[in-house]
Amino acid sequence: MLRISIVGAGAIGRIHAHNVARHNGARLAYICDVNPEAASALASEHGGRAVGSIGDAVGDDVDGVIIASSTASHGDVANACIAAGKPFLCEKPLASDLSTAAKIVESVRAANLVAGMAFNRRFDPQYAGIKTAVANGEIGKMECILITSRTASAPTLDFIKTSGGLFGEKGSHFYDLVRWITGEHPIELFAMGAALINPSFADVGEVDTAMTSMRLPSGTLCQFDFSWRAAYGQDERLEVCGSKGMLQTQQAPSGPFTRFAASGMTHSGLMPTWFERFEETYKVELDVFFEAIASEGRDGLPTLADGLAAQQLADMAKQSARDGAPVLIPASG
DSSP states (O other): OEEEEEEOOSHHHHHHHHHHHTOTTEEEEEEEOSSHHHHHHHHHHHOSEEESOHHHHTSTTOSEEEEOSOGGGHHHHHHHHHHHTOOEEEOSOSSSSHHHHHHHHHHHHHHTOOEEEOOGGGGSHHHHHHHHHHHTTTTOSEEEEEEEEEOSSOOOHHHHHHSOHIIIIIHHHHHHHHHHHHSOOOSEEEEEEEOOSOGGGGGGTOOSEEEEEEEOTTSOEEEEEEESOOTTSOEEEEEEEETTEEEEOOOOOOOSOEEEETTEEEEOSOOOOHHHHHHHHHHHHHHHHHHHHHHTOOTTOOOHHHHHHHHHHHHHHHHHHHHTSOEEOOOOO
8 A cells, every 4th residue: 555645735735635545555644735724634634644844745654745736846845755765746847947847857867766747638538549549640640739728717816926827837738748649849839928817917927818839840730729718617629630630629518418409509508627527637647656656667657857848848938928939949858
């Protein structure tokens, strides 16, 4: 039975705590958070002991750590895991800046430590199916990839101040999907953004609506349509076009039934929330992480290098939007 610590008792930490507590091969050892009340509440609900020290969370009686704390703390927690020799799964980004993230990647490689990024969308059956279909050549030569992600409600300004913003917080998942599906790292991008939903985002240098275009080495073009607002629920779509056809994800409203009449067809309800759509992916993600700990293998686990590459693309998208110019992307390793 693996003994798992969770660092961070916020929204994502609560998801992981719920899933660890119900996993047949693991149990919660510690819940660590700078807010003792939040840690205690989560430990009372799901088990484990509430602690305020990272040292306790990476102690000798711990087999693995899930980093789900605030963005600014990820690098410090990851380094504590490395120093203690503890496998870890980190929510993106790996660190608050690219150079720190790169050093963490090198340290993990040098220590031959099991560590992965929490890119849970890789475990969605639709996205995984599209990756397989592309690899099997079902649509021939890829020509373009179109991704839309609009979230039902925008985060607060306080959250935005300490997060990766729209290009990083949301975008990282989709930059990773493109790299994972295609096996390519983009070579050029151009991004535009605006604060159309909450004008105060502009006061802290952030946007809530954005378009980003990327070019892959093969010539494939990618377009990302991001927004923090979709009044009708989580709107997330991926389309891959090729010389022989197209692959497209499907989504449906969560209403109870569809109406058919002479005037047309209507469906009640909204699109599912992001969590409803991807709830199962968090469980599969833990299966893969725990198997990696047990086997000291890496199969199926998104790597820290994948996280570093997505963070690089997020930073360059911000740069492009700020400067109003395309940017060439150096190789990521």
